[in-house]
Amino acid sequence: MWLLRDTGKYFLLMRKVFVQPNRWKMFFRQLPLELEKQGLQSLPIVIIISVFIGAIMTIQTKLNTENPMLPVYSTGLVTRDTLLLEFSSTILCLILAGKVGSSIASEIGTMRITEQIDALEIMGINSANYLILPKISAFVAIMPFLVIISMAVGLIGGYLVGVFSDIITTADYLVGIQYAFIPYYVFYSLTKSLVFAFIISSVAAFYGYYAYGGALDVGTASTNAVVNSSVLILFFNLLITQLMLS
Amino acid sequence: MIEVKGLCKSFENKQILKNISAVFEAGKTNMIIGPSGSGKTVLMKSIIGLHPIDTGRIEYSGRNLPDMNTSRIRRLRREVGMLFQGSALFDSMTVLENVLFPLEMFSRKVQEENIERARFCLHRVNLSEQVYHLYPAEISGGMQKRTAIARAIALQPKYLFCDEPNSGLDPKTALIIDQLIHEITEEFNITTIVNSHDMNSIMEIGDNIIFINHGEKAWQGSKNEIFHSTNKDLNDFVFASNLFKKIKNSKQ
Numbered sequence: 001m002w003l004l005r006d007t008g009k010y011f012l013l014m015r016k017v018f019v020q021p022n023r024w025k026m027f028f029r030q031l032p033l034e035l036e037k038q039g040l041q042s043l044p045i046v047i048i049i050s051v052f053i054g055a056i057m058t059i060q061t062k063l064n065t066e067n068p069m070l071p072v073y074s075t076g077l078v079t080r081d082t083l084l085l086e087f088s089s090t091i092l093c094l095i096l097a098g099k100v101g102s103s104i105a106s107e108i109g110t111m112r113i114t115e116q117i118d119a120l121e122i123m124g125i126n127s128a129n130y131l132i133l134p135k136i137s138a139f140v141a142i143m144p145f146l147v148i149i150s151m152a153v154g155l156i157g158g159y160l161v162g163v164f165s166d167i168i169t170t171a172d173y174l175v176g177i178q179y180a181f182i183p184y185y186v187f188y189s190l191t192k193s194l195v196f197a198f199i200i201s202s203v204a205a206f207y208g209y210y211a212y213g214g215a216l217d218v219g220t221a222s223t224n225a226v227v228n229s230s231v232l233i234l235f236f237n238l239l240i241t242q243l244m245l246s
Numbered sequence: 247m248i249e250v251k252g253l254c255k256s257f258e259n260k261q262i263l264k265n266i267s268a269v270f271e272a273g274k275t276n277m278i279i280g281p282s283g284s285g286k287t288v289l290m291k292s293i294i295g296l297h298p299i300d301t302g303r304i305e306y307s308g309r310n311l312p313d314m315n316t317s318r319i320r321r322l323r324r325e326v327g328m329l330f331q332g333s334a335l336f337d338s339m340t341v342l343e344n345v346l347f348p349l350e351m352f353s354r355k356v357q358e359e360n361i362e363r364a365r366f367c368l369h370r371v372n373l374s375e376q377v378y379h380l381y382p383a384e385i386s387g388g389m390q391k392r393t394a395i396a397r398a399i400a401l402q403p404k405y406l407f408c409d410e411p412n413s414g415l416d417p418k419t420a421l422i423i424d425q426l427i428h429e430i431t432e433e434f435n436i437t438t439i440v441n442s443h444d445m446n447s448i449m450e451i452g453d454n455i456i457f458i459n460h461g462e463k464a465w466q467g468s469k470n471e472i473f474h475s476t477n478k479d480l481n482d483f484v485f486a487s488n489l490f491k492k493i494k495n496s497k498q
Contacts, residue, residue: 124323
């Protein structure tokens with residue numbers, strides 16, 4: 001029952017969000033701030049995680065496929081395709097659901113419990129549109145760039161394994177990451193990331209917007225936002241993969 | 247002027263407000279008083295439209311709020327200013343930006359004129375220029391209330407709502423805030439509704455007082471009439487302290 005009620009509330013909120021802003025000037029003032037907050041501030045974590053995962057994936061793939069029957073390019077190929085197909089879109093978004101999702105939910109939730117949202121409503125402002133639309137727009141706009149950066153840095157991470165160890169030669173790795181490249185995988189990954197970015201920002205905004213009570217409840221809203229957006233990401237990952245790759 | 251007629255409000259089959267009718271006049275500080283849990287906050291939020299009501303009329307100069315659609319309510323709210331209990335200033339904006347915000351949102355004037363108006367409002371509430379560029383967290387509770395008042399009057403509202411304006415303030419600052427609300431009400435001929443259970447406030451600025459008890463309007467009058475009231479619930483509430491009992495006895 002609660003699932004139906006919350007789903008209905010979510011779509012009603014989205015109906016309030018996706019209308020023309022009271023003032024475009026205010027929207028375009030908020031947008032770069034959100035791009036900075038959600039995009040640029042996420043860049044360090046994206047780079048750190050991607051470079052390490054790229055490196056670890058290369059080492060593990062190489063160590064687990066020590067077989068003379070397998071071609072030399074297999075390690076690079078597996079690393080590349082794993083990064084392109086799953087890590088840089090799905091896993092990265094699950095990580096960002098924790099960082100960006102909790103940030104959005106707690107920011108809006110705090111505004112709710114300190115009556116700042118009521119203050120916006122009393123002024124005659126569509127608070128959902130004013131607060132949430134720039135966040136969703138910014139995160140959806142910045143996500144493809146984060147995904148592309150993650151892919152590139154992940155591949156560099158694998159390359160660094162070749163440079164700093166004797167597990168794989170850089171030549172074998174470079175052949176592998178170029179072998180049988182399918183550009184459609186990048187398109188598939190970017191498409192997924194756009195959907196996931198929308199899920200993360202809108203679900204987090206939903207939980208923040210309907211938070212009530214005190215600081216503890218904002219924490220609960222934030223946790224619910226992360227958990228539910230993660231579950232939705234996994235569900236939509238399955239759905240989009242079925243639609244685009246099968 | 248705001249006129250409330252036969253207002254009823256319930257939450258999950260529990261009736262909170264029972265057939266309340268009252269007139270809140272322009273240029274006067276109208277106070278809603280009552281013990282905790284009596285329904286005064288629900289009444290104020292119902293009048294503003296934050297709580298949809300069950301039955302009754304809420305007329306803003308003849309315009310009935312429950313009959314309005316969302317866009318008309320939003321237009322009406324541009325005539326409304328509100329001072330929240332916790333000030334509700336935007337954390338991410340400075341004092342000046344907080345007051346500028348409604349002007350930038352709704353005023354069609356150029357930015358220089360908006361800044362001039364914001365500075366005028368801040369000056370009117372006696373805030374010095376030194377705090378204009380500070381964030382709400384960097385100023386005192388009294389200054390936050392003044393900033394909130396400045397923001398509330400920025401768009402020259404016809405109606406001003408104040409929810410517990412003195413909560414968390416020391417008696418001297420509370421008195422200053424009360425006097426400020428009263429002065430602004432008279433100066434700009436605003437219909438002001440103050441929700442309070444602070445006796446000093448009631449005696450200081452209560453031009454028109456409505457006493458709510460158990461969700462019903464139990465008494466209405468001015469701060470002078472309160473001393474001669476025979477309403478037992480009102481007397482128990484207002485003259486609970488020995489000090490006020492002595493004042494009442496001396497007045498009689």
